[in-house]
Amino acid sequence: MKKMSVAIQRVLGPWHFVTMSALCISLVIGGCSTSGAVSEEKLLAAAAAPNVPMQIYVLAPWGDKTPLTVMTQSTAMQVKELIDDTIGMPPEEQCLVGPAGQLMRDAYSLAAYDIRQDESLQVYYAGRKCWGL
Numbered sequence: 001m002k003k004m005s006v007a008i009q010r011v012l013g014p015w016h017f018v019t020m021s022a023l024c025i026s027l028v029i030g031g032c033s034t035s036g037a038v039s040e041e042k043l044l045a046a047a048a049a050p051n052v053p054m055q056i057y058v059l060a061p062w063g064d065k066t067p068l069t070v071m072t073q074s075t076a077m078q079v080k081e082l083i084d085d086t087i088g089m090p091p092e093e094q095c096l097v098g099p100a101g102q103l104m105r106d107a108y109s110l111a112a113y114d115i116r117q118d119e120s121l122q123v124y125y126a127g128r129k130c131w132g133l
Contacts, residue, residue: 037105038112046111049073056110057120058083065120070110077106083123097122 038046051073058066058079068082080091096104099119115121 038108042112042114046073046109049111054117056115056118058087059120059122060087060089061123061125072111072115073109075107075109076104076113079110079121080106089123093126095124095126097124 049072051071053069053071055067055069056079058068060066064087066083066086068079068086070079070082076096077091079096080094083089083094084091098104098113098115098121100113102113104113104121
């Protein structure tokens, strides 16, 4: 159990105080029935994954496709900050949806969501698609 706790802390970084039960709340939003939570196996695998640069794409609400260079261990919040720097959309107004249609929690890494080179993330305005995040 301690080994898993350390791995989860590595993935969650400063957000490790959030309990797993709070992270496992299922969301049903706008026809997208997904969970923002990530399985324990994926958290452990993400913690062990190498932190290497990769290019991903962000699909903005207005249709633009923007390339971003990120690290595999970057959190969704770090990606949101890059999006703000690139397209000028503040992180608190963003909701990220991964390629599998999964809502991405700010504290989880891209590796935890199995985001790979050249994949695209969709950005929505918070309050529309991502009400309640």
